[in-house]
Each structure stands twice: as structure tokens, then as C-alpha cells.
Amino acid sequence: MVLPGGFRLDAALRLPLDQAPVTVLFGPSGAGKTTLLRLLAGLERPDDGKVVFGDQTWCDTARGVWFEPQQRRAGMVFQHYALFPHLTVERNVAFASKGQAAARMMERFALTALAGRLPRAISGGEQQRVALARALAAEPDLLLLDEPLSSLDAAARIRTRRELRGLLAGAGVPSIVVTHDRTEAIALADWMAVMVEGRILQTGSVREVFARPASAQVAEAVGVENILPAEIASRTAGLLHLRVGSAALECLDGGESGPVLASIHAEDVALTRDPAGSSTQRNRLTGVVRAISIEGALARVEMDCGFPLVALVTAQSAADLNLLPGESLAAIVKTTSVHLIAAA
Amino acid sequence: MDWQAIGLSLRLALATTLVLQVVGMPLAWWVAFSRRRWKFLVEAVVALPLVLPPTVLGFYVLIAIGPRSPVGALYARLTGGLLPFSFGGLLVASVLYSMPFTVQPMAAAFGSVDRKLLEASWCLGVSRAGTFRRVVMPLARPGIATAAILSFAHTVGEFGVVLMVGGNIAGVTRTVSISIYDQAQSLDYTGAWHTSLLLVGFSFVVLALTYSWQRRAWMLWQPH
Numbered sequence: 001m002v003l004p005g006g007f008r009l010d011a012a013l014r015l016p017l018d019q020a021p022v023t024v025l026f027g028p029s030g031a032g033k034t035t036l037l038r039l040l041a042g043l044e045r046p047d048d049g050k051v052v053f054g055d056q057t058w059c060d061t062a063r064g065v066w067f068e069p070q071q072r073r074a075g076m077v078f079q080h081y082a083l084f085p086h087l088t089v090e091r092n093v094a095f096a097s098k099g100q101a102a103a104r105m106m107e108r109f110a111l112t113a114l115a116g117r118l119p120r121a122i123s124g125g126e127q128q129r130v131a132l133a134r135a136l137a138a139e140p141d142l143l144l145l146d147e148p149l150s151s152l153d154a155a156a157r158i159r160t161r162r163e164l165r166g167l168l169a170g171a172g173v174p175s176i177v178v179t180h181d182r183t184e185a186i187a188l189a190d191w192m193a194v195m196v197e198g199r200i201l202q203t204g205s206v207r208e209v210f211a212r213p214a215s216a217q218v219a220e221a222v223g224v225e226n227i228l229p230a231e232i233a234s235r236t237a238g239l240l241h242l243r244v245g246s247a248a249l250e251c252l253d254g255g256e257s258g259p260v261l262a263s264i265h266a267e268d269v270a271l272t273r274d275p276a277g278s279s280t281q282r283n284r285l286t287g288v289v290r291a292i293s294i295e296g297a298l299a300r301v302e303m304d305c306g307f308p309l310v311a312l313v314t315a316q317s318a319a320d321l322n323l324l325p326g327e328s329l330a331a332i333v334k335t336t337s338v339h340l341i342a343a344a
Numbered sequence: 345m346d347w348q349a350i351g352l353s354l355r356l357a358l359a360t361t362l363v364l365q366v367v368g369m370p371l372a373w374w375v376a377f378s379r380r381r382w383k384f385l386v387e388a389v390v391a392l393p394l395v396l397p398p399t400v401l402g403f404y405v406l407i408a409i410g411p412r413s414p415v416g417a418l419y420a421r422l423t424g425g426l427l428p429f430s431f432g433g434l435l436v437a438s439v440l441y442s443m444p445f446t447v448q449p450m451a452a453a454f455g456s457v458d459r460k461l462l463e464a465s466w467c468l469g470v471s472r473a474g475t476f477r478r479v480v481m482p483l484a485r486p487g488i489a490t491a492a493i494l495s496f497a498h499t500v501g502e503f504g505v506v507l508m509v510g511g512n513i514a515g516v517t518r519t520v521s522i523s524i525y526d527q528a529q530s531l532d533y534t535g536a537w538h539t540s541l542l543l544v545g546f547s548f549v550v551l552a553l554t555y556s557w558q559r560r561a562w563m564l565w566q567p568h
Contacts, residue, residue: 042467070471075468076463078464080460085483086482086483138468
């Protein structure tokens with residue numbers, strides 16, 4: 001799709017609608033996620049492009065088809081909720097609703113006690129429930145949420161995250177949630193699309209996209225800490241032997257060849273002082289601790305094992321190991337935790 | 345005191361305000377939301393009465409509505425009367441003269457309504473007209489009220505335009521400010537004093553009310 005101003009969105013995105021799943025549109029800020037959402041809602045009009053929902057064409061510039069937002073039945077939950085400030089909670093929810101839908105939503109979202117309040121007099125989490133109830137009361141066929149948790153404070157975000165997953169799953173319509181937060185993506189999504197610089201790079205189940213990013217760009221976007229240039233040295237009995245820097249790694253043979261990138265999540269790297277490993281540990285690397293930083297309950301340990309390797313362990317175990325920069329240590333990576341990406 | 349002139353001024357101000365609410369609202373909407381490149385030209389034309397000498401504006405209006413102009417000729421054919429030196433002529437001139445006092449506060453009020461609220465309403469299936477009535481109007485109400493009050497007060501106080509277009513016909517075009525001018529010219533200083541004081545008092549009360557109400561309105565809808 002090409003937008004006025006020349007911004008190009010290469011979003012050949014196909015989503016399953018049948019089981020009403022939650023799809024997360026994931027990517028860094030500025031990737032075009034919100035723009036894509038606004039294109040679906042009809043709030044942005046492309047100079048060139050096509051939007052099809054089920055058997056309805058909402059926009060096709062080639063044939064001059066254009067549906068206004070009012071014709072699309074796409075419910076939108078805006079980043080800051082966009083509640084009507086002059087209307088009470090109840091009248092916000094009933095804004096578009098015909099008949100009983102508003103009353104049902106008030107009940108389902110536990111808003112009855114807040115019915116007479118104005119939006120500015122309720123908390124951020126409550127505002128979010130009002131925004132969702134308002135969108136669903138209009139009985140949409142598709143629900144779009146733009147960074148629904150970003151305007152909440154940290155404590156409310158964690159509480160609301162879990163709640164939101166339940167509400168979306170129970171909504172009975174497919175929803176697309178835009179986020180740049182990986183915890184949020186994991187907590188909310190069934191299905192996931194990764195977007196970088198205006199392009200959808202990979203779609204799939206959340207587990208699959210995080211464990212098996214299809215390209216270095218996706219690996220980077222989903223926050224894989226270790227993306228290591230590697231060479232395939234040899235293959236034996238379903239295993240690949242890789243040369244990474246001055247060290248060696250093993251992983252499962254998926255039929256790759258040529259130059260590759262080994263992607264390893266930092267949380268899949270274990271650290272030990274035990275010099276002699278047990279025999280099931282194929283990837284046992286000796287290295288030197290370069291730096292340690294504590295991030296909440298976790299400690300990020302940067303190692304040099306002949307190549308730079310980042311490990312994420314609990315702050316508690318980092319303290320138990322009494323880690324200090326300059327020390328020698330063994331890093332263990334399970335064979336199945338090394339995922340290969342074809343180098344571009 | 346010249347009650348006839350005061351009554352006429354109030355009638356003229358009321359009529360002007362009503363016409364401007366109807367004509368000015370779509371214009372203000374366009375000014376607030378249009379993305380046309382030549383929008384600034386329209387804004388400049390609307391604001392022209394703020395800086396133009398009232399006599400200049402009055403002169404052009406007089407010419408434009410005179411019997412030899414197309415507008416004046418059409419009016420004469422339809423009504424059999426002439427616009428200059430009539431209440432109708434005064435009304436046309438006043439509407440033009442007070443236009444910026446309606447359009448600017450309204451445009452500012454429309455422009456300050458968060459665009460996301462309009463989009464939210466559209467996504468809920470509510471038409472553009474419905475959105476204007478149910479979202480924009482209530483949120484812009486202080487601006488709309490300010491527009492009405494300022495236009496009313498400004499029309500009550502106008503002099504040069506009225507003199508050029510309406511002349512000085514008792515009961516038809518002699519408004520309160522022309523009455524004061526007459527009183528001063530005929531050395532009736534007591535009369536001029538009283539009428540002037542009345543105008544000062546009226547204007548002050550109107551502005552004081554506007555400002556106090558405006559502030560309260562702001563507190564009600566302050567974005568958080």
C-alpha cells in the first residue's frame with residue numbers, strides 16, 4: 001500500500017478470522033503498526049492498496065472501492081481510549097448501541113457502579129474497560145486495539161494485561177492488538193505478525209515467531225539477544241556443527257547450508273561454575289564474564305566465549321554464583337535452543 | 345435617552361448574531377479542518393474587518409448592495425425595496441463586520457476538539473453530521489457561546505459601517521452609537537453621557553460574564 005506522502009506499507013497480511021483469535025501486530029515504534037490499524041479502520045486512505053475483510057472489499061484503489069469507517073463495522077480502541085469527555089460512562093458505552101447491547105456490555109465489563117461518572121473521574125484501567133465496552137456495544141465484526149496498555153502505569157499494566165486477555169478471548173470477534181512490548185505480545189496473542197519499517201516480515205503463532213524468527217530483522221525485533229554469524233563446519237546424525245567466532249556450537253540439522261546466523265535467547269543460556277559437565281550438555285562453552293547488570297528480578301550477564309554471548313539469569317542465582325567481571329565461567333546452551341537463520 | 349435607538353441596536357445585534365451562528369458555523373468548521381492550501385486566503389478575508397477602517401468596509405458594502413449592483417438589483421426585484429439605508433442593508437453590513445468575532449472563536453473551539461474523538465465516533469458508525477451534533481457541538485459550546493456574545497456586543501457598538509450603509513434615519517437605521525454622536529453634535533452632553541455610560545456598562549458586563557463562564561467551562565473539560 002502507498003499512502004499520501006509516499007510512505008509505503010508492504011503489509012501482505014492474511015489473518016484467520018474463523019476462530020476469533022487475538023492477533024498481535026508487533027514491532028518497534030515507527031514501524032507503521034498504527035498506520036496499518038488506521039487503514040483497516042478506514043481512518044487512513046491509501047493512494048494505492050487493497051483491504052479485504054472476509055468476503056467484503058473495504059478498499060480497492062484499483063477499482064475505486066472505498067468504505068467509510070461507519071460502513072466497516074470495525075471497532076477501534078484508541079491508545080488513550082478517546083472516551084467522550086462530556087458524556088458519562090453509561091452514555092459513552094451506549095453512544096452507538098442499538099437496544100440492549102450497551103446494557104449487556106455495562107454488566108459484562110463491571111461498569112454498572114461507574115455508570116454516572118465522567119471519564120476523567122475514573123482510573124486508567126477503568127477507562128480501558130469503558131473503551132472496550134463502547135466498541136463492543138456497537139457489535140463490530142473486527143476489533144482493533146492500538147497500544148491498549150501503554151497509557152497505564154506499571155502496576156495497572158500488569159493487572160490489566162491478564163484481564164484484557166480474558167476480555168478479548170470472550171469478545172467473540174477477532175481482534176488485532178498493536179504493541180511494541182514483548183511481554184504484552186506473549187500475554188495477549190494467539191497469533192502474531194512482526195512488522196519492521198513498514199513491512200510485515202513474519203506471521204505465525206507467538207511461540208513459533210519467538211522461538212524461530214525467520215530473519216535477523218525479526219529476531220532483533222522480537223528481542224533475541226544473541227544473533228551470531230556462524231559457519232556450518234560439518235553435519236553428523238541430525239546435528240550441525242557450527243563455528244562461531246573461535247568457538248563451536250551444535251544444533252539440530254534443519255537442512256540449512258551456507259552462511260547462517262545462530263539465534264539464541266539470553267534466557268536459554270545457563271551459567272555454571274561446575275568445570276566438568278554432565279554428558280547430555282552438548283554446548284558447553286568456557287568464557288570470561290565481561291559485565292553484569294541487574295534488571296529487576298533478572299541479571300544480564302555479558303560473556304566472552306570466543307564470541308560475545310548474553311545470558312539472562314535470575315538476580316538471585318547471579319548472587320549465589322557470586323559473579324564478578326573477569327571471572328571464568330561455563331555457559332550452557334541446549335542444542336534445541338540454537339535456532340538457525342539464513343544469513344542475508 | 346434615545347430608547348428607540350437602543351431598541352434598534354439590540355434588534356440589529358440579535359439578528360446579526362443569529363445569522364452569524366448559521367453562516368459562521370460551517371465556515372468556522374471549514375477553517376478549523378480544511379487542508380486546502382489557499383485556506384489562509386479565506387482566513388485573511390474573514391479577519392479583514394478587524395483591521396479595515398469601518399468606513400472603507402461600509403463604502404464597499406454600500407456600493408455592493410446599491411441598486412446598480414447585481415445584489416441590489418436582485419433584492420429590488422424580489423422585494424421591491426432597496427438595501428441601502430434600510431434595516432436589511434444594515435444587517436448585511438453588520439454580518440460582514442462581525443464575521444471574525446464569530447468565526448475565530450468557533451474555529452478555535454472546533455480545532456481544540458481532539459480529532460481522535462471524531463474518529464472514535466465515526467468508527468462507532470455515527471455519521472459525520474451526527475458526530476458534529478453529539479461530539480463537536482457539546483465540546484465546543486463555550487467557543488460557540490463566546491462567538492455569539494462577542495458578535496452581539498460588537499454589533500451593538502458599531503458606528504462607521506452603520507453610518508455609511510444606513511445613514512441616520514430615526515427608528516430605521518439610527519443605532520445607539522449614532523444617537524450618541526447626534527447628541528454630542530447638538531451639545532446634548534447629558535444625553536450623550538447617559539447613553540455612553542449605558543454602553544460602557546453593557547459591554548463590561550457582557551465581557552465579564554464571558555470570561556468568568558469561559559473559565560468555568562475550561563475547568564469542566566480540561567484534558568487530563
